[in-house]
Amino acid sequence: AQKVTQAQTEISVVEKEDVTLDCVYETRDTTYYLFWYKQPPSGELVFLIRRNSFDEQNEISGRYSWNFQKSTSSFNFTITASQVVDSAVYFCALSEAGSWGKLQFGAGTQVVVTP
Protein backbone atom coordinates (compact mmCIF):
# COMPACT_ATOMS: atom_id res chain seq x y z
CA ALA A 1 0.00 0.00 0.00
CA GLN A 2 1.16 3.51 -0.66
CA LYS A 3 0.95 6.33 1.82
CA VAL A 4 1.91 9.99 1.92
CA THR A 5 2.38 11.89 5.17
CA GLN A 6 2.48 15.65 5.50
CA ALA A 7 2.95 16.13 9.21
CA GLN A 8 2.67 19.92 9.15
CA THR A 9 -0.95 21.02 9.18
CA GLU A 10 -0.25 24.74 8.96
CA ILE A 11 2.82 26.94 8.68
CA SER A 12 2.68 30.69 9.22
CA VAL A 13 5.53 32.93 8.09
CA VAL A 14 6.17 36.58 7.50
CA GLU A 15 6.86 37.68 3.97
CA LYS A 16 10.43 37.08 2.77
CA GLU A 17 10.99 34.22 5.18
CA ASP A 18 11.82 30.79 3.80
CA VAL A 19 9.40 27.94 4.41
CA THR A 20 9.99 24.20 4.05
CA LEU A 21 7.16 21.71 3.65
CA ASP A 22 7.85 18.12 4.62
CA CYS A 23 6.58 15.07 2.76
CA VAL A 24 7.31 11.47 3.71
CA TYR A 25 6.06 8.60 1.62
CA GLU A 26 5.76 4.84 1.84
CA THR A 27 5.79 2.44 -1.07
CA ARG A 28 6.98 -1.07 -1.86
CA ASP A 29 7.47 -0.29 -5.53
CA THR A 30 10.91 0.51 -6.87
CA THR A 31 9.43 2.71 -9.60
CA TYR A 32 7.18 5.52 -8.52
CA TYR A 33 6.50 9.21 -9.03
CA LEU A 34 6.21 12.05 -6.57
CA PHE A 35 4.35 15.31 -7.06
CA TRP A 36 3.65 18.64 -5.46
CA TYR A 37 0.46 20.59 -6.10
CA LYS A 38 -0.62 24.03 -4.94
CA GLN A 39 -4.23 24.84 -4.08
CA PRO A 40 -4.86 28.58 -3.68
CA PRO A 41 -8.07 29.88 -2.10
CA SER A 42 -9.77 29.73 -5.51
CA GLY A 43 -9.77 25.94 -5.13
CA GLU A 44 -8.05 24.78 -8.29
CA LEU A 45 -5.07 22.45 -7.94
CA VAL A 46 -1.97 23.64 -9.76
CA PHE A 47 0.68 21.10 -10.74
CA LEU A 48 4.15 22.20 -9.58
CA ILE A 49 6.55 19.31 -10.12
CA ARG A 50 6.91 15.60 -10.82
CA ARG A 51 9.89 13.57 -9.66
CA ASN A 52 10.73 10.03 -10.78
CA SER A 53 12.05 7.52 -8.25
CA PHE A 54 15.15 6.89 -10.32
CA ASP A 55 16.12 10.55 -10.45
CA GLU A 56 17.28 11.93 -7.11
CA GLN A 57 18.62 15.16 -8.52
CA ASN A 58 17.24 18.14 -6.65
CA GLU A 59 15.48 20.81 -8.62
CA ILE A 60 15.13 24.54 -8.40
CA SER A 61 12.54 26.62 -10.20
CA GLY A 62 12.68 30.28 -9.31
CA ARG A 63 11.89 30.59 -5.62
CA TYR A 64 10.85 26.94 -5.41
CA SER A 65 13.19 24.05 -4.71
CA TRP A 66 12.67 20.39 -4.04
CA ASN A 67 14.84 17.95 -2.08
CA PHE A 68 14.26 14.28 -2.91
CA GLN A 69 15.97 11.72 -0.66
CA LYS A 70 15.18 8.08 -1.25
CA SER A 71 17.17 7.03 1.82
CA THR A 72 14.68 8.78 4.07
CA SER A 73 11.67 8.48 1.72
CA SER A 74 11.22 12.21 1.74
CA PHE A 75 10.38 14.78 -0.89
CA ASN A 76 10.52 18.19 0.76
CA PHE A 77 9.57 21.49 -0.80
CA THR A 78 11.11 24.87 0.04
CA ILE A 79 9.79 28.29 -0.85
CA THR A 80 12.52 30.89 -0.63
CA ALA A 81 11.71 34.51 0.21
CA SER A 82 7.99 33.78 0.57
CA GLN A 83 5.37 36.15 -0.77
CA VAL A 84 1.72 36.68 0.11
CA VAL A 85 0.75 34.99 -3.17
CA ASP A 86 2.34 31.80 -1.87
CA SER A 87 -0.46 31.47 0.67
CA ALA A 88 -2.19 28.22 -0.24
CA VAL A 89 -2.58 24.59 0.68
CA TYR A 90 0.22 22.46 -0.72
CA PHE A 91 -0.27 18.78 -1.40
CA CYS A 92 2.35 16.10 -1.86
CA ALA A 93 1.28 13.04 -3.88
CA LEU A 94 2.60 9.64 -4.89
CA SER A 95 1.89 7.39 -7.84
CA GLU A 96 3.26 3.89 -8.21
CA ALA A 97 4.20 2.73 -11.69
CA GLY A 98 1.59 0.00 -11.64
CA SER A 99 -1.24 2.22 -10.47
CA TRP A 100 -2.09 3.55 -13.94
CA GLY A 101 -1.61 7.12 -12.89
CA LYS A 102 -3.74 7.08 -9.75
CA LEU A 103 -2.46 9.56 -7.17
CA GLN A 104 -2.35 9.12 -3.40
CA PHE A 105 -2.44 12.57 -1.82
CA GLY A 106 -1.17 13.68 1.54
CA ALA A 107 -3.43 15.65 3.86
CA GLY A 108 -1.93 18.95 2.73
CA THR A 109 -0.09 21.78 4.48
CA GLN A 110 -1.67 25.22 4.77
CA VAL A 111 0.90 27.97 4.24
CA VAL A 112 -0.03 31.43 5.47
CA VAL A 113 2.26 34.28 4.46
CA THR A 114 1.58 37.61 6.12
CA PRO A 115 2.98 40.96 4.98
Add this chain to the structure above:
Amino acid sequence: EADIYQTPRYLVIGTGKKITLECSQTMGHDKMYWYQQDPGMELHLIHYSYGVNSTEKGDLSSESTVSRIRTEHFPLTLESARPSHTSQYLCASSWSYEQYFGPGTRLTVT
Protein backbone atom coordinates in the same frame (compact mmCIF):
# COMPACT_ATOMS: atom_id res chain seq x y z
CA GLU B 1 -0.69 22.20 -19.74
CA ALA B 2 -4.22 20.85 -20.05
CA ASP B 3 -7.31 22.91 -20.57
CA ILE B 4 -9.96 21.35 -18.41
CA TYR B 5 -13.35 22.81 -17.67
CA GLN B 6 -15.97 22.16 -15.04
CA THR B 7 -19.51 23.45 -14.85
CA PRO B 8 -21.18 24.67 -12.83
CA ARG B 9 -18.59 26.28 -10.57
CA TYR B 10 -21.13 26.63 -7.75
CA LEU B 11 -24.39 24.77 -7.22
CA VAL B 12 -26.91 24.95 -4.42
CA ILE B 13 -29.65 22.38 -4.73
CA GLY B 14 -32.35 20.79 -2.63
CA THR B 15 -32.37 17.27 -1.25
CA GLY B 16 -33.58 14.60 -3.65
CA LYS B 17 -32.72 16.42 -6.86
CA LYS B 18 -30.77 14.77 -9.65
CA ILE B 19 -27.63 16.63 -10.69
CA THR B 20 -24.90 16.24 -13.25
CA LEU B 21 -21.51 17.85 -12.85
CA GLU B 22 -19.80 18.45 -16.18
CA CYS B 23 -16.12 17.98 -16.92
CA SER B 24 -14.46 18.45 -20.31
CA GLN B 25 -10.87 18.59 -21.46
CA THR B 26 -9.47 19.66 -24.80
CA MET B 27 -6.08 17.94 -24.73
CA GLY B 28 -7.14 14.47 -25.81
CA HIS B 29 -6.03 12.91 -22.52
CA ASP B 30 -7.05 9.29 -22.14
CA LYS B 31 -7.18 9.28 -18.36
CA MET B 32 -9.70 11.27 -16.36
CA TYR B 33 -10.50 11.38 -12.66
CA TRP B 34 -13.05 12.69 -10.17
CA TYR B 35 -12.05 13.68 -6.65
CA GLN B 36 -14.13 14.77 -3.68
CA GLN B 37 -12.63 17.25 -1.26
CA ASP B 38 -13.89 19.09 1.78
CA PRO B 39 -12.38 22.60 1.92
CA GLY B 40 -8.64 22.49 2.58
CA MET B 41 -8.75 18.79 3.31
CA GLU B 42 -7.36 15.68 1.63
CA LEU B 43 -8.51 14.73 -1.86
CA HIS B 44 -10.33 11.42 -2.24
CA LEU B 45 -10.55 9.64 -5.59
CA ILE B 46 -14.14 8.62 -6.30
CA HIS B 47 -14.06 7.66 -10.01
CA TYR B 48 -11.56 7.29 -12.82
CA SER B 49 -11.47 6.35 -16.47
CA TYR B 50 -8.68 5.15 -18.73
CA GLY B 51 -10.54 5.79 -21.93
CA VAL B 52 -13.87 5.69 -23.73
CA ASN B 53 -16.31 3.20 -22.20
CA SER B 54 -13.91 2.58 -19.30
CA THR B 55 -14.94 3.65 -15.78
CA GLU B 56 -13.84 2.46 -12.36
CA LYS B 57 -14.72 3.30 -8.78
CA GLY B 58 -12.06 5.01 -6.74
CA ASP B 59 -10.83 4.57 -3.21
CA LEU B 60 -13.69 6.46 -1.59
CA SER B 61 -17.12 4.95 -1.90
CA SER B 62 -19.50 7.32 -3.60
CA GLU B 63 -23.17 7.22 -4.52
CA SER B 64 -22.39 9.07 -7.72
CA THR B 65 -21.99 7.52 -11.17
CA VAL B 66 -19.90 8.51 -14.18
CA SER B 67 -19.83 7.87 -17.90
CA ARG B 68 -17.19 8.19 -20.60
CA ILE B 69 -18.78 8.16 -24.02
CA ARG B 70 -16.36 10.64 -25.54
CA THR B 71 -12.68 11.11 -24.77
CA GLU B 72 -13.09 14.75 -23.82
CA HIS B 73 -16.16 14.42 -21.61
CA PHE B 74 -16.46 12.79 -18.16
CA PRO B 75 -19.68 13.81 -16.38
CA LEU B 76 -20.57 12.83 -12.83
CA THR B 77 -24.19 12.25 -11.81
CA LEU B 78 -25.95 12.11 -8.47
CA GLU B 79 -29.40 10.58 -8.85
CA SER B 80 -30.70 11.92 -5.53
CA ALA B 81 -28.66 14.59 -3.81
CA ARG B 82 -28.34 14.58 -0.02
CA PRO B 83 -26.75 17.03 2.43
CA SER B 84 -23.90 14.53 2.93
CA HIS B 85 -22.95 15.16 -0.72
CA THR B 86 -22.05 18.75 0.09
CA SER B 87 -18.41 19.08 -0.91
CA GLN B 88 -16.07 20.25 -3.64
CA TYR B 89 -15.74 18.01 -6.67
CA LEU B 90 -12.55 18.23 -8.72
CA CYS B 91 -12.04 16.75 -12.15
CA ALA B 92 -8.60 15.97 -13.56
CA SER B 93 -7.09 14.56 -16.73
CA SER B 94 -3.75 13.06 -17.62
CA TRP B 95 -1.80 11.51 -20.49
CA SER B 96 1.12 10.45 -18.29
CA TYR B 97 1.47 10.57 -14.52
CA GLU B 98 0.88 14.21 -13.65
CA GLN B 99 -2.76 15.17 -13.50
CA TYR B 100 -4.16 18.52 -14.50
CA PHE B 101 -7.16 19.79 -12.60
CA GLY B 102 -10.22 21.79 -13.43
CA PRO B 103 -11.44 24.66 -11.25
CA GLY B 104 -13.84 22.45 -9.31
CA THR B 105 -17.55 22.50 -8.52
CA ARG B 106 -18.62 23.53 -5.05
CA LEU B 107 -21.84 21.65 -4.33
CA THR B 108 -24.18 22.49 -1.48
CA VAL B 109 -27.21 20.31 -0.86
CA THR B 110 -29.82 21.86 1.41
